[in-house]
Amino acid sequence: MIPDNYLEIMVTLLVGVLGSSVLASVVKNSQAQSIKHMELVAVASKSVYKRVEMYYRIRRRTNDEADVISIRDQFHQVQEENEYYRVLLSIESKWHGERYGLYIKAIKALTRQQTQDAWKQTPFGPDAEVRPEHRPNHLRIEKLSRQFAKDSRRLMNPFMRTLMRCRDSWIVQKVWKVKVYEP
Numbered sequence: 233m234i235p236d237n238y239l240e241i242m243v244t245l246l247v248g249v250l251g252s253s254v255l256a257s258v259v260k261n262s263q264a265q266s267i268k269h270m271e272l273v274a275v276a277s278k279s280v281y282k283r284v285e286m287y288y289r290i291r292r293r294t295n296d297e298a299d300v301i302s303i304r305d306q307f308h309q310v311q312e313e314n315e316y317y318r319v320l321l322s323i324e325s326k327w328h329g330e331r332y333g334l335y336i337k338a339i340k341a342l343t344r345q346q347t348q349d350a351w352k353q354t355p356f357g358p359d360a361e362v363r364p365e366h367r368p369n370h371l372r373i374e375k376l377s378r379q380f381a382k383d384s385r386r387l388m389n390p391f392m393r394t395l396m397r398c399r400d401s402w403i404v405q406k407v408w409k410v411k412v413y414e415p
Contacts, residue, residue: 273384276317276332278310280339282310287343287368290350291360328387334413335380
């Protein structure tokens, strides 16, 4: 014997099964998107660290002209990578692309003088000693890296994203003189 509300029970079960399937799919896609975003941020940060590493490549160069040309080409490649990741992050979020641009700008400013001096310093070569006073400021570089990672995590949180927009607003930057990415 079939109960009177058989159709109602079947529809309820069917809606429950479909609803849980859709919810599971949404959660899975959200997790996949989050992992994809974290990998993008990690690779973009790695690209910025390549710029820091260029100082050491210059110091370890040989007298060979091909080595100098190789270093020049690596600088071009690093610049292209930085721009590539800035655009990718800007596509994902205008704010995130701007953060990455500020991060790169701060790293460039922080390493510019040491990189220029590295070309002039002697001796150079694979065994060249790098004195601490000539090295890039790795503590500051690490702080900038942590700031970019923190900003990247905040992008994933809608509440924090709103607070970050307020922090980065014209009033906060110009009136209160708050600077986030300073070399």
